[in-house]
Amino acid sequence: MTSFLRSDRSRAVAVWLFAVAALVLAMIVVGGATRLTDSGLSITEWKPVTGAIPPLSDADWRQAFAEYQQIPQYQQVNRGMSLEAFKTIYWWEWSHRLLGRVVGLAFFVPFVIFAVRRQIPGRLYVRLALLFVLGGLQGLIGWWMVASGLSERVSVAPERLTVHLGLAFALLGALVWTGLDAWAGWARQTLPSPWGRRAVTLTLLIYVQILLGALVAGNDAGLVYNDFPLFAGKLFPDDYAAGGVWATIAHSQGAVQLHHRLFAYLLTVVAVVIGWSAWRSNYLAPESKLLAVATAGAVVFQAVLGIATLMARVPIGLGIAHQLVAAIALCLAVAFAWRVRRI
Incomplete structure (x- = not known):
């Protein structure tokens, strides 16, 4: 009985899940700031890996700005924006996407370590796998949302924003519940x-x-x-x-x-x-x-x-x-x- 009580919970796994939940919360806050500053369309491409590197030279910045100038938001709302002003909104969106990558790594790397060490309660594996899949889907939905504002609109489609934010909050709640389960056991x-x-x-x-x-x-x-x-x-x-x-x-x-x-x-x-x-x-x-x-x-x-x-x-x-x-x-x-x- 003592062995069962110990094997169905892990305080270390719980702390990890709460930490990931805190990162998701931070991403929700940064995402809100990105929306409020109208920064979400400043990066017009989705590059899950290479996109982690921001523009490093004046030529890179001019290229990123030129791409932004092709979308309706610039042409109808921000025409005449300076390069310096563009950098401000770019950094908000870049930070939001970077934090998304950090959340993914903060979930995946410890998951592998805990799994190898057999510290994850067996009943949580399916749930954790589902959370990982939903987290990856959140990245795709984020780009699906951004894409809605790149051709005909000056902002993202409200229903797509709702799906994106709704999934973020669902992930936050699921992480908190699963963390509590890991902490207390069955x-x-x-x-x-x-x-x-x-x-x-x-x-x-x-x-x-x-x-x-x-x-x-x-x-x-x-x-x-x-x-x-x-x-x-x-x-x-x-x-x-x-x-x-x-x-x-x-x-x-x-x-x-x-x-x-x-x-x-x-x-x-x-x-x-x-x-x-x-x-x-x-x-x-x-x-x-x-x-x-x-x-x-x-x-x-x-x-x-x-x-x-x-x-x-x-x-x-x-x-x-x-x-x-x-x-x-x-x-x-x-x-x-x-x-x-x-x-």
Whole structure:
């Protein structure tokens, strides 16, 4: 029995997974800064290996700038941009892509070492392999997103941005859950209570709100209707409909902002009710109660931060903070959903 208890968990593997999760969180933050500075289209080619080397000479910089000058964003938005200004947006995008490569290496190299040393609990191999595949897919989706803004658009397609960001947050949550499993080992006994469903529901609601926020970001919808709680003094945005169901859901600035606001109200109420109920419960462990309250607190703070970000017309600092707190709220919800299932 002692051998089993030791073989189904590894604190070293858990620390590694938490470290990778921290890198993914950093990549989400840098990705947010890249979007807010309109830097994502500054590199017009996808070179997974050689792209890690930035321009090293004046000729290299002029070539990279010449390639950027061929796309609609430069021609319609940034015409006349100086080379020095281009270097600023280039470094943001290059840093984002470099961090993606670092995340891949930080996952793959320790995985091989732990596997060779047989330190990985056997039950986690399939899950870790899936995480590695999804991480590689994230790189492809990132380029698929960028490619949408290189020929006909001046920015990336909002739905592709949503897929890209959604997968990043899914990877973050999966890394946190798997790290907790590696740290604590297989659950010997689970709670036969409604709390597992409540915690998972809260986690899913937070994730859906993140996706709705990605549509707001992809449509620059935070730059319109900057009063609150109204929309330019009205209860409903004038430009809600956009010529079709999908066009409205994915491309209408008024619609995506309305949906994000309404879902925020729902999420905040649910989070507060669950947090309050968990705190008063005689059934939950103290750790579960604290995680429930922390998740509710993060959701409320995120709602207030979202209002401030909107009314300030999305300054870079507040925009980055809004995305960071969303990630923290999701991680807390994942930890709550994981912990509440255990005695």
